[in-house]
Amino acid sequence: QVQLVESGGGLVQAGDSLRLSCAASGRPFGDYVLGWFRQAPEKEREFVAAINWNDGTTYYADSVKGRFTISRDGAKNTVYLQMNSLKPEDTAVYYCAAGPWSRRATVPVERRYNYWGQGTQVTVSS
Secondary structure (H helix, E strand, C coil), rough: CEEEEECCEEEEECCCEEEEEEEEECCCCCCCEEEEEEEEECCCCCEEEEEECCCCEEEEEECCEEEEEEEEEEEEEEEEEEEECCCCHHHHEEEEEEEEEECCCCCCCCCHEEEEECCCCEEEEC
């Protein structure tokens, strides 16, 4: 059974950095894409970033390009989201997700991900 466990959230000030981790287990992920989504209060969940586990290709939402970096550690089966220059509008619950690789166009699509973590809260104060 696939499990995704996020960690690393917290309360920071605008301009600070945080690194989220997602420990993945339960199957080989070589043919999967792993992503990060977030959901702010009273808003829909939105795509943040994703990485093709096999070749390391990365994908980002426009709102985080240049500030966030997604990476993976195959030895630890862990995906990271390095978040720099955080803004109050980055405040949300951040979720790790995993799904079989399909097409690039579907990477930001929430329903293409089969597995989800429990989420970790990130709060950025101004």
